[in-house]
Amino acid sequence: MVIDNITATFEKGKTNMVIGQSGSGKTVLLKCIVGLLDVDEGEIYYNDIQFNALSFKKKKEIRQKIGMLFQGAALFDSQTVEENVMFPLNMFTNMAIAEKKERVAFCLKRVDIVGANKLYPAEISGGMKKRVAIARAIVLNPEFLFCDEPNSGLDPKTAVVIDHLIKEITEEYGITTIINTHDMNSVMGCGDKVMFIYNGKKWWEGTRFDVLDSDNQELNDFVFASALTRKIKGM
Ligand SMILES: Nc1ncnc2c1ncn2[C@@H]1O[C@H](COP(=O)(O)OP(=O)(O)O)[C@@H](O)[C@H]1O
Ligand SMILES: [Mg+2]
Structure with a gap:
């Protein structure tokens, strides 16, 4: 046990x-x-x-x-920062794309990530990855x-x-x-x-x-x- x-x-x-x-x-x-x-x-x-x-x-x-933040940032490497954060919205909501973008922008701003939407995880620092993972964890308002x-x-x-x-x-x-x-x-x-x-x-x-x-x-x-x-x- x-x-x-x-x-x-x-x-x-x-x-x-x-x-x-x-x-x-x-x-x-x-x-x-x-x-x-x-x-x-x-x-x-x-x-x-x-x-x-x-x-x-x-x-x-x-x-x-429930928002989850796993050990390691666990971002999808083949997706941009914006796509990573949008993922739960795509999975679980029927929001229109404009609305999704707005929510993603809000969450990224909340974790102080600005101007990195189109970057890939490999292009950002460890601390930034964590922030992006936090943004993704809160995107559905958990x-x-x-x-x-x-x-x-x-x-x-x-x-x-x-x-x-x-x-x-x-x-x-x-x-x-x-x-x-x-x-x-x-x-x-x-x-x-x-x-x-x-x-x-x-x-x-x-x-x-x-x-x-x-x-x-x-x-x-x-x-x-x-x-x-x-x-x-x-x-
Ligand atoms: N799915 C599992 N089934 C059985 N034993 C597990 C499982 N996952 C982890 N363990 C064992 O349970 C113990 C506690 O592991 P874990 O919860 O990962 O510790 P911590 O997160 O505190 O470092 C370890 O001895 C680990 O080897
Ligand atoms: Mg552990």
């Missing part, structure tokens, strides 16, 4: 952080929440709806309310936004900028956001609510302000190891 006996509530308009070392079960938990993996036991609710009891078709309706290690592969400064962008968007649009991370910088920067997973179990929960005062040994080890890594890397 990869994850076991995790009970958690994720709050609207907040960045809910799931932290833990590599292999602790963060990605598996997120995949269970969106239904990419089935749970053997337990219940997953979106508002009042029990998601894991729904038919395939009904699950799909909920999925349309109620929920799930980000798996949104910072991975970015330099520390860009990582902070991306964290803040996700937090701002979460608050601005009242989204229920879950961020998986092993980066303590992210936690201290924007973890409204923090859940620490250890060996697939919920081990600790609190706010980012509680993290440093906790007497949970494994959490302290995790925080310490992370601080040490930053020091060694000169971050």
